[in-house]
Amino acid sequence: MTPLLLQRGLKTTKLVIGTPTRTLLTADFGSLPPPYPFALTLPQNETEAVLRERLAALGGHMEWGCELLGVTQDANGVDTVIRCADGNREVRARYLVGADGYHSKVRETLSVTFRAGTYPVSVMLGDVRMSWPYPDNEDCFYLVDGGGF
Numbered sequence: 681m682t683p684l685l686l687q688r689g690l691k692t693t694k695l696v697i698g699t700p701t702r703t704l705l706t707a708d709f710g711s712l713p714p715p716y717p718f719a720l721t722l723p724q725n726e727t728e729a730v731l732r733e734r735l736a737a738l739g740g741h742m743e744w745g746c747e748l749l750g751v752t753q754d755a756n757g758v759d760t761v762i763r764c765a766d767g768n769r770e771v772r773a774r775y776l777v778g779a780d781g782y783h784s785k786v787r788e789t790l791s792v793t794f795r796a797g798t799y800p801v802s803v804m805l806g807d808v809r810m811s812w813p814y815p816d817n818e819d820c821f822y823l824v825d826g827g828g829f
């Protein structure tokens with residue numbers, strides 16, 4: 681884990697699951713072996729910023745809004761077709777890292793199957809500032825009426 685992530689993240693040492701009035705389960709991350717006896721929480725934009733800074737320090741840069749259309753490979757590398765704002769490009773590289781998520785084009789190209797399912801629930805994600813009566817070093821999940829967290 682990079683020192684920058686450790687600096688920017690919130691370290692939590694305890695997980696609490698319960699209802700607003702009753703604790704159902706606690707887990708103590710503090711008993712995990714060093715050097716990381718905690719969960720590190722930080723917003724995705726912060727994580728991406730740290731990764732971008734590291735990439736820039738290594739001499740690379742990000743190109744946004746490009747889509748991988750196709751891949752072929754041989755013994756020495758991969759040939760890709762990528763659609764960007766200025767049109768299609770062919771890029772040859774020694775390696776291709778497939779980090780393209782659930783509907784992965786890379787996995788599809790390699791015929792790698794992925795067993796997945798969907799949950800019959802809706803999820804709402806909020807990134808908010810709020811007053812909080814509980815300790816800052818606890819991850820809390822509360823079950824509320826209707827079954828949500």
Ligand SMILES: Cc1cc2nc3c(=O)[nH]c(=O)nc-3n(C[C@H](O)[C@H](O)[C@H](O)COP(=O)(O)OP(=O)(O)OC[C@H]3O[C@@H](n4cnc5c(N)ncnc54)[C@H](O)[C@@H]3O)c2cc1C
Nearest residue numbers: 746747748749778779780781782783784785786803804805
């Ligand atoms: C509401 C919600 C809350 C979650 N909360 C948590 C949590 O608290 N903790 C946790 O661990 N996980 C959580 N997850 C799960 C987590 O977000 C995923 O497991 C994780 O994002 C998967 O990362 P990934 O990099 O594999 O794929 P993704 O994050 O899906 O990234 C794939 C990227 O590839 C790009 N891409 C796809 N196809 C192509 C293509 N052909 N060419 C170019 N680019 C392409 C996509 O645009 C995307 O940017 C949550 C998920 C959701 C939906």
